[in-house]
Amino acid sequence: QITLKESGPTLVKPTQTLTLTCTFSGFSLSTSGVGVGWIRQPPGKPLEWLALIYWDDDQRYSPSLKSRLTITKDASKNQVVLTLTNVDPVDTATYYCAHRHLTTFDAWGQGTLVTVSS
């Protein structure tokens, strides 16, 4: 059974860097074809894909946020870390991590709500 869980701060001040960790079980990020992605959802708004890292360390980013995002993995710890620099109140959202294999995101964490406010 695949499980994922997001962790990180619930409140971040504008201009700071947000760091979120996804800890997963039930699969290996060393297996060919596997990826872990991050998706966010502002309150009452649609889903927005942010970034994804593959088993071979290939990284993909949303073009609109690429300059502010970094995604890394530690396969031995079953963790993926997302950093978002220079946050703004518009970055307030529930942040999800999700498992991707062969097609698209077939298992998701419960999400973590991050509020950006001074």
Next chain:
Amino acid sequence: DIVMTQSPDSLALSLGERATINCKSSQTVLYYLAWYQQKPGQPPKLLIHWASTRESGVPDRFSGSGSGTDFTLTISSLQAEDVAVYYCQQYYSTWTFGQGTKVEIK
């Protein structure tokens, strides 16, 4: 970026009625199209991938069709537990989601 546009934005139907949700991409995504269901306070749940392949455990009243730029999610007989927001998503070129369609019971 490939833009995904869903219609309608919301839908209110009686129990047992057929629900149809449309999704259009700004350029071809072939059949690299998924549908998700999101209930309040929950993460999205993958219903369909490859445009028409149901995930294991998804009731057969859910069906997907289409290819290229035009896709449809159909709920053949709406049940109370189907109240949710439904999203289409392309994975032909990275990933983008539609704006969502809210399905309610009339």
